[in-house]
Amino acid sequence: xxxxxxxxxxxxxxxxxxxxxxxxxxxxxxxxxxxxxxxxxxxxxxxxxxxxxxxxxxxxxxxxxxxxxxxxxxxxxxxxxxxxxxxxxxxxxxxxxxxxxxxxxxxxxxxxxxxxxxxxxxxxxxxxxxxxxxxxxxxxxxxxxxxxxxxxxxxxxxxxxxxxxxxxxxxxxxxxxxxxxxxxxxxxxxxxxxxxxxxxxxxxxxxxxxxxxxxxxxxxxxxxxxxxxxxxxxxxx
Amino acid sequence: xxxxxxxxxxxxxxxxxxxxxxxxxxxxxxxxxxxxxxxxxxxxxxxxxxxxxxxxxxxxxxxxxxxxxxxxxxxxxxxxxxxxxxxxxxxxxxxxxxxxxxxxxxxxxxxxxxxxxxxxxxxxxxxxxxxxxxxxxxxxxxxxxxxxxxxxxxxxxxxxxxxxxxxxxxxxxxxxxxxxxxxxxxxxxxxxxxxxxxxxxxxxxxxxxxxxxxxxxxxxxxxxxxxxxxxxxxxxxxxxxxxxxxxxxxxxxxxxxxxxxxxxx
Numbered sequence: 001x002x003x004x005x006x007x008x009x010x011x012x013x014x015x016x017x018x019x020x021x022x023x024x025x026x027x028x029x030x031x032x033x034x035x036x037x038x039x040x041x042x043x044x045x046x047x048x049x050x051x052x053x054x055x056x057x058x059x060x061x062x063x064x065x066x067x068x069x070x071x072x073x074x075x076x077x078x079x080x081x082x083x084x085x086x087x088x089x090x091x092x093x094x095x096x097x098x099x100x101x102x103x104x105x106x107x108x109x110x111x112x113x114x115x116x117x118x119x120x121x122x123x124x125x126x127x128x129x130x131x132x133x134x135x136x137x138x139x140x141x142x143x144x145x146x147x148x149x150x151x152x153x154x155x156x157x158x159x160x161x162x163x164x165x166x167x168x169x170x171x172x173x174x175x176x177x178x179x180x181x182x183x184x185x186x187x188x189x190x191x192x193x194x195x196x197x198x199x200x201x202x203x204x205x206x207x208x209x210x211x212x213x214x215x216x217x218x219x220x221x222x223x224x225x226x227x228x229x230x231x232x233x234x235x236x237x
Numbered sequence: 238x239x240x241x242x243x244x245x246x247x248x249x250x251x252x253x254x255x256x257x258x259x260x261x262x263x264x265x266x267x268x269x270x271x272x273x274x275x276x277x278x279x280x281x282x283x284x285x286x287x288x289x290x291x292x293x294x295x296x297x298x299x300x301x302x303x304x305x306x307x308x309x310x311x312x313x314x315x316x317x318x319x320x321x322x323x324x325x326x327x328x329x330x331x332x333x334x335x336x337x338x339x340x341x342x343x344x345x346x347x348x349x350x351x352x353x354x355x356x357x358x359x360x361x362x363x364x365x366x367x368x369x370x371x372x373x374x375x376x377x378x379x380x381x382x383x384x385x386x387x388x389x390x391x392x393x394x395x396x397x398x399x400x401x402x403x404x405x406x407x408x409x410x411x412x413x414x415x416x417x418x419x420x421x422x423x424x425x426x427x428x429x430x431x432x433x434x435x436x437x438x439x440x441x442x443x444x445x446x447x448x449x450x451x452x453x454x455x456x457x458x459x460x461x462x463x464x465x466x467x468x469x470x471x472x473x474x475x476x477x478x479x480x481x482x483x484x485x486x487x488x489x490x491x492x493x494x495x496x497x498x499x500x501x502x
Contacts, residue, residue, distance in 0.1 A: 003500040010499065076458055078485045078497045216487030 002080070010075055017067045017088055018144070024060040024095045025140040029133045031057065031102035032199065036129035039109035039192070040122045047113070050106035057099035064092040083216060087209040091143065094202040098136065101195040105129075108188045115185045118175045121168065125192055128164045132200045135161070139206040143213070151210035154203065155219065161200035168193045248465045248480075251278035254419060254449045255300060260314035262295050262304065269295045271473045273314070277419070277466075282441055282450045284460035284481065287470035288496065293453050296470065297421050300451065301337035302330045318419070335362050338412035342424040344404030346396030346411075351388050354396040354407055355379060358415040374414055381447075382410035383440050402433025409440065420444060422452040426459065438463050457497055461485050469493045 005011050031050050038047035068089050071077060077085050112122075135154060142150040172186040172193075211219050253276035262270035270292040277283050277300075285293035295304070302323060304310040316323050323333055335358065346354050355375045358364075365371035375392070379385040384406040388399070396407050405425060412420055422441070426434040441450055441463050454460050460467055461481060468478040469492070477484065477493045488494045495501045 003495060005499045006501075007499060078457070078461075079488050079494045081498045082486060 007075075010081075013067070013071055013075065014081065014084060017064060017071065017085075020060055020064050020067070021088055021091055021095070022140060022144070024057060024064070024092060024099075025136060027053070027057050027060070028095050028099045028102065029136055031099055032105070032129050032133050032136075032196075035102045035105035035109060036126040036196075038106060039112060040126045042109075042113040044110055044113055047106040047109040051103055051110075054099050054103040058096060061092045061096040061099075064088060068092075080213070083213050087143075087213045090209050091140075091206050094205050098199045098202045101199050104195055105192050108192050112185055112188055115188075116181075118172070118182055118185055118189065121171060121175070121186075121189050124164070124168050124171065125189065125196065128161060128168070128193060128196045131164065132161055132196055132203060135200055135203040136206070139203045139210065142207060142210045146210065146214045148211055148214045151207040151214075152219075154207035158200055158204045161197055165193050165197040248278055248281045251281050253277065254279040254319065256315075256317045256320075257296075257299070258315045260296065260299060260312070260316060262292070262299065262313075263311045264307070265309045269473055270299070273475045275468060275475055275478055277449055277451060279449055280445055280447070281466055282445050282452060282464040283466045283468065284464035285451065285453045285468050285470060286455075286457060286460050286496070287476075288501065289455075291470040292473040293468075293470040294423055296475075297423055297451060297453050300419070300421055301334045301339055303334075303339065305330055332362075335415040336417055337419040337421060338415060338417035340405070340408050340412050340420065340422045340425045343428050344401060344408050346399070346404050346407050348395065348397055350393045351379075351396050351399070351407060352392040355410050355414045358411060362415055364415065378410040378414040379407075381413050381444065382406045383436060383443070384410055400433070402429050402436060405429060405433065405437055406440065409437070409444075413444070417448060419449045419451065422450065424453055424455060427455065434459070457485075469496060471496065 031053055034046050035050045037043065038050065068085050071085050075081070135157070138150065139154050141147075142154065169190065172190050175182040176186045208219050211217065255277040257273055257275050257277075260270060260273040261268070273292075273296055285297060287293045298304045299312055299316060300323075304312055312324065318333075318337065322328070323337075347357060349357070352375055355378050356365075356371050359371060359374045365374055376385060376389075379388060384403060387403060388394075388407075396404065399407060405428070409420075409425075425441075426437050429437065438459065441452065444450055445465075452460070452463065464481045466478065467481045467484040469476045469484065469488075469490075471492050477488060477490045479489070484493065485497060488497060492501070
């Protein structure tokens, strides 16, 4: 770890804002897991809890942004301190988006609980959600440890989630072709899957902030990707 | 207009005005400056930062041979101004200091009128043949130092009667009057209030269209605000020298990072 600042209050401010980001991360992770479970178990109460819980995530993001504004104005941070404040702001924004996706998942879970289930799909969604939550957790741990190697690894593994999304996309397409009455549920599930895939992108964005924080360099676009637009025709379906 | 600002701050195409190689300074037994290599660019503000005793002022004073006046100081290595060795025995240090002007920490106007403070340098260096020419130099210099409007009606009033900020701008006008090519400033704002500081900083930004400005400052924010290049000194060594934005966002040396983020005293 770095030497403490001569102004110890500066260290306390930086630690406080980082603690808020971790708390926010914890709330978002739980919201995603709960929303996916509510979908799988058709648990409307749990889905409602996720919907109302998003306000706390948004409030934390607001608090982090205003604390960062204060830090910039009052401490005029430079070098690693400056990069820390900038990365905290971006991570908080990414987590806030991920929280919105959890809320949206919960809303769709409520709608889907009144529709006929599509075999196996909600279990796949839950697996996807667990995978991205793990990715988020790893990204935030890498952030606290400023571990560039772990962060780079997280970027590379974004493919897994993309591949899960692609295979779920095919499954949903099959359900829709089998019976047009499945279309409504399948569309909801598709949006859910797409949103979870986006949470994976936000985990990647957080990993990139770890690299920026530690090295000052923003990684380029050369990471491996599998979220090519699925080109699945009826014949292949 | 952000792009304009970026272009304005880009000094990558500037030529070197002063080049220092292997500069060492000893004060008696004390090794105050160790093997400094640096190129100060033309029409660029360069800030020297570092904790007290790091050698930044010592190095600044090498650039116009102010250390000649310190009996115990021994300077070695090579410093050139436009390719010419300034420690060459044929160089007259007084002539050199007209080309490489200096502004000090505390405003130190001569106990003379405002006019005479500015006219003194041009007179002794024979830069004006007539009174009209001298008047012209005084007016231009005071204008360059952004002081003309405040003093034009009282040029015969004593310079010491001005406010601190005005006195410092008078000292800048005095330095500018000898048509220097480089202006050295040793903490020029440390005795000024924030408004006067802002005025002097604005002035520094204008001056760099004509000269190289080298400023020693203890205020890192000041270095960040006024300079395009920053040099960090520590324990007599030049640790890091680079574009100011880079030094303040992604310094390469951990000692620079520790200093600018307030982790070493």
